[in-house]
Amino acid sequence: MRAHLLWPDRPDQPDRPDQPDRPTDAPERATAALDEQRCTDLGLTDVVAAMARGDRLVAEVSTRLLLDGVTDLEVIAHRQAAMREAIAHPQMVRTLSDLAEQGIVLEREVYSGLVGRPSSLLQRSVHVIERSLGVLRHLHRVADRHAGTLHSAALGGLLDLLRRELADDHLDVLAGHLERLRLPAGVPVGVQVGPGGRLTGHTLREPPLRAPALRRLLPGTRSSAAVELADYDDAGARALAELREQALTPITEIVAQASTDIVALLGHLRRELALYLGGINLHERLTELGLPVCFPTPTPRHEGALHASDLVDVGLALRTGGAVVGNDLDAGTAAMVLVTGANQGGKSTFLRSVGLAQSMMQAGLFVAARSWRSAVATHTFVHAQRDEDPTLRHGRLDAELAELSRIVDHLRPGDLLLCNESFGATNEREGSLLAHEVLTAIVDAGVRVVFVTHLSDVANTLHREPGGRVHTLIAERTADGARTFRIRPGAPEPTAYGSDLYVEVFGDPGR
Amino acid sequence: MSPSPVHERAAAALSLLFPDPAAAPPPRDQLDEDALHDLALDGLLTDLAARRREHDLTGLLAARLTDPAAVVHRQAVFQDLEADPHLLAAGERLLEALQRVRRLLAGAAGRTTVHQQRLWHLQAARAWIAAVGRLHEDLAHAELSSPGLLALRAHLAALVASPEHQALVEQATATREQLGAVRARLHLEVNRIEVTHDDDPSDYADEVAAAFARFRSGPPTDPDLPPRRRSDALEHLDAAVLDHIAHLHPTPFAALARFVTRHAVFTDETVEHAGRELVFFLGVLDVVGPLRRAGLPFCYPDVSGDDADVEVVDTFDLVLADALLTRGQPVVTNDLRLTAEERVLVVTGANQGGKTTFARTVGQVHHLAGLGAPVPGRRARLRLPDRILTAVARGERLEDRRGRLLDDLVRIRAVLDAAGPRSLVIANELFRSTTSQDAAVLGRRVLDRLVAIGASAVVVTFLDELAAPAPSVVSLVATLDADEPSRRTFRVERRAADGRADARAIARRHRLTAAELATRIPR
Incomplete structure (x- = not known):
């Protein structure tokens, strides 16, 4: 019994129960350090925070899914369909998630302290399951109430599953077993005579609900005899207890396993719902902020498309809590966006908005734009300058290239590489030569690159590359030098307007 | 009714250690403790004694033969054993099996009820039968050239073919089969165990497992139950229950009684003797084997x-x-x-x-x-x-x-x-x-x-x-x-x-x- 909210139920690609949230085609190559860097560089943490609203599980699952983007268009479509329905039925998703959470908490309440004798573990497990049955019945009622209203394979499928598997007659049978396992009238056990006179093959028979008093009053129908222990026979009583433990060990393992299973099932349900819970939260927030929201159109890897209208840096919007500038982009099938x-x-904001939209699309989320169409990337990497200490020029370039080299260790064709002021740690001339050589080689290898740079030499060289390989954008400024924070197509200009900034900061042009 | 492992039977018919089992042992030179220490062999002997705890090897390992013919007799046995790892394993198996037989016979004597004593005795006999059968088969397939092991092979062939042994095998098997078919049902209550016939083959645990199977996903987890120890008191309780079961099923237990009477003594002194002698050879190879495998x-x-x-x-x-x-x-x-x-x-x-x-x-x-x-x-x-x-x-x-x-x-x-x-x-x-x-x-x-x-x-x-x-x-x-x-x-x-x-x-x-x-x- 498994929910299939994140992955379509395909027989050829069974879920991986050990890592239910990891995509089967996930690029396992990125290291944890690079992932962490990407979270910070793109502002994914802000998106995750808005999704989670303090829920650690939602944060954990969302982070994982945003980082391990899916390339299978069918999986993205599966999640998008469910996400649409989740946004339309937020209360239902939250109720299901809350119920699952209840089951998990309940288990934690009961399971405290060390595991002792089988019989006490048995009673504790029976107790846990009895209480979880209540949660399961409740889940069934919620599913029943929404029957027929949801049609996505994911959420609609989940409701069908809950209605089918948690039907009352099923649960009643389980409740009946639990009642017997309280062992109100002794433990019946079949035995054989083992080699050496030990009793072996202890097999539990169905425990009765009432003591077999009648049989004792009417002797003679079947031969029977009894070993009676004297009241003061402590050793005998201990032995009898031991025999009882021995007889109950297999059933205890089964019932303990069942209670673990039920809790794991609820845990799994909650993990599977986490993305949708986060999506609902984020959607509410973006709507509040008046930001554009759309479901993106992923295209196959080889198409290399990149198109956006009114694309917003969600992270920035969430951080500032206000309106931000949206950008349009139509890079066609260009291998590099400069x-x-x-x-x-x-x-930088533009670069982040591209990276965020790509990540959100490949997690199955909506994006903050009026439209977004992009080819899926096997993996997205971000290379950004970090060290702002200008005194360590050589050390900085060294560190920067070391980091780029670490990324190159993992790069494969079909990846997306976002470069923010790479090669900026050295002078313009060196940086340009390096950038041209390195990035051209990376692009030639089949990696899509978005390169943000103030290095005008390399910008001009790349801009002149033939055949629409490079799509060039510039940060707009008005005639009086004011920035609009808009990015528009255009040829690179020879200067970077550093003097403008100087004026802004110092109030006079200086000399 | 407690047969001892020591029997008054014919002396061993063969020896792996000495060329002539009937004659007095050949001349030997016994190294004293100081000499063993000077040759650094004392530690080795202590090690071996610890590894082969059941047997005292020190005397044999300290006593050196001075007669070339006696040395050659042993070399041949060593060579047979070293040539065939299966034979070596067969030797180890024999020692374990004989030890088990001795343990079971000693255990039978220590039981408190007659049914348990008899069941232990039957168990010992079956262990013996298995040991002899396995050794017979192992030796039959081995390539042997040492007079010692060849004699042992001949002895086992004769033993296994003997009518006494065949009767032992048949009756042990039949008796165990009858007992294995016995079923009883215990109803455990406070201070009371009711013993009845049991013809219900169903396992309630299976039924419960099936009912909860729908929640199963992924591999099972370890329930982490403490390991089960059997107390002596439980042995006693089993014995008491067993008496009732014997009462419910008189036929197989009568067969058991007959078996024990008929086969009070079943072991063979020559095989047991060979087993004791084998310890010496295996002990020495315990030392030589690892060094050989390391290329020395x-x-x-x-x-x-x-x-x-x-x-x-x-x-x-x-x-x-x-x-x-x-x-x-x-x-x-x-x-x-x-x-x-x-x-x-x-x-x-x-x-x-x-x-x-x-x-x-x-x-x-x-x-x-x-x-x-x-x-x-x-x-x-x-x-x-x-x-x-x-x-x-x-x-x-x-x-x-x-x-x-x-x-x-x-x-x-x-x-x-x-x-x-x-x-x-x-x-x-x-x-x-x-x-x-x-x-x-x-x-x-x-x-x-x-x-x-x-x-x-x-x-x-x-x-x-x-x-x-x-x-x-x-x-x-x-x-x-x-x-x-x-x-x-x-x-x-x-x-x-x-x-x-x-x-x-x-x-x-x-x-x-x-x-x-x-x-x-x-x-």
Whole structure:
């Protein structure tokens, strides 16, 4: 009994129960360090925070899914369909998730302290299951109430599953077993005579609900005899207890396993719902902020498309809590998107918005744009300058290239590489030469690159590349030098307007 | 009604240890504790005794045969065992099985109720049947050439074919089958167990498992239940319940009673005896096997010629090799060669160069050869000495010098008194406690007496002058690796004692050779 909210129920691609949230085609190559860097560089953490609203499980699952983007268009479609319905029925999703959570908490309440004798573990497990049956019945009622209203394979399928598997007659049978397992009238056990006179093959028979008093009053129908222990026979009583434990060990393992299973099932349900719970939360927040929201159109990897209208940096919007500038982009099938222009002109923001939209699309989420169409990337990497200490020039370039090299260790064709001011740690000339050589080689290898740079030499060289290989954008500025934070198509300009910034900061042009 | 494992039956019809099971054991030379210690064999024996706890091997391992025919008898058994790993495993299995039979028979005697006693007895008989059957099959398929194991094979074939044994097998099987079909149902209540017939084959646990199967996903988790221990009280309770079950099922328990009466005694003294003897062989191979597998050579020495040349190629100290292998260090081997006239080896040379090891090795090789065991070395031809005598300086003790010298003299005197022309003497660093002049004089005299007796001897000494050549005296020198003196080579070479082996190596270590001094001192 498994929910299939994140992965379509396909016989050829069975879920991996050990890692239910990891995609089967996930690129396992990215290291944890690179992942963490990507969260910070793109502002994924802000998106995750808005999704989670303090729920650690939602944060954990969402982070994982945003980082391990899916490339299978069918999986993305599966999640998008469920996400649409989740957004339409937020209360139902939250109720299901809350119920699952209840079951997990309940287990934690009961399971405290060490595991002792089988019989006490048995009673404890029976107790846990009895209480979880209540949760299961409740889940069944919720599913029943919404029957026929949801049609996605994911959520509609979940409701069907809950209605089918948690039907009352099923649960009644389980309740009946639990009642017998309380062992109100002794333990019947079949035995054989083992080699060496030990009793072996202890097999539990169905425990009666009432003591077999009648049989004792009417002797003679079957031969029977009894070993009676004297009241003071402590050793005998201990032995009898031992025999009882021995007889109950297999059933205890089964019932303990069943209670673990039920809790695991609820845990799994809650994990599977986490993305949708997060989606509901995020959607509410974006709507509040008046940001555009759309379900993106992923295209196959080889198509290389990249198109956006009114694309917003969600992270920035969530951080500032206000309206932010949206950008349009139509890079066609260009292998590289080059963004040049004024410092502080919105280049980094634009780069982040592209990275966020790509990640959200490949997690199955909506994106903050009026439209977004992009080819799926096997993996997305971000290379950004971090160390702002200008005194350690050589060390900085060394560190920067070391990091790029670590990324290159993992790069494969079909990946997306977002470069924010890469090669900026050295002078313009060196940086340009390096950038051209390295990035051209990376693009030639089949990696899509979005390159944000103030290095005008390399920008001009790349811009002149033939055949629409490079799509060039510039950070817009008005005639008086003011920045609009808009990015628009255009040829790179020879200067980076550093003097403008200087004026802004110091109030006079200086000399 | 408690049959003892010791039976009054015919004595063993064969022996793996001695050529003639009927005759008195052949002449042996028993090493005493000091000698075992001097040859570093005491630790090995303690180890083996611990590993084969059920049997006392010390006596057998300390007693060396001096008759070539007796040695050859054992070598053949060792060779059969070493040639076939299956046979070796079969031997181990037999020992385990016999031990189990003994345990069960002893256990039967300790049961409190007659039904349990009988069930244990039946169990012992079935273990015995299995042991005999398995051994018979194992030996039938083995390629054997030793008279000892061939006799054992013949004995087992006859035993297994005997009508008595076949009746035992049939009746044990039938009785166990009847008992195995017995079913009973216990109803456990407080202070009461009701015992009834049981014809319900269903397992309620299965039913519950099936009911909850819908929630199953992924592999099962470990419920972490504490391991089950059976208390004696439970044995008693089982016994009480068993009496009721026997009452409900009289037929199979009557069959059991008949079986026990008919087969009160079922073991065979010859097989049991062979099992006890086998422990010796397996014990020795416990030591040899790992070293062989690590690539060290072992061989079966030719012990036939009493006055022939002695030759052992690539031999080594068994105990040291084991320790070196454990530490992952290489084992250095040495050769031992003596012509018929050569009797006394005087070993001098570098400290830590392996003098003591070499002397010990010679003693070990001779002792092992006398056990009939494989000896360290690629090939070997040895005389079988009538005695192996050791005189080794004891560790420093808080005594006056005179006392220690007296000790040494007393010890060597005893050795010289006991030694004859066919004896092997191992003398190590005697007279270390006295002045070198004293030591030289005393050492010379001892050496002269050894030569006069005509005994074979290995004499380890720091005194080069003792190595002065005489027709029956051979000088050996322990060397250090000239390039890397810190690495101990333990190589012992046949050459005149020059007294410089140590000095040169030390000079090189301190870069004080002529060539180095020439470049180190600027012009």
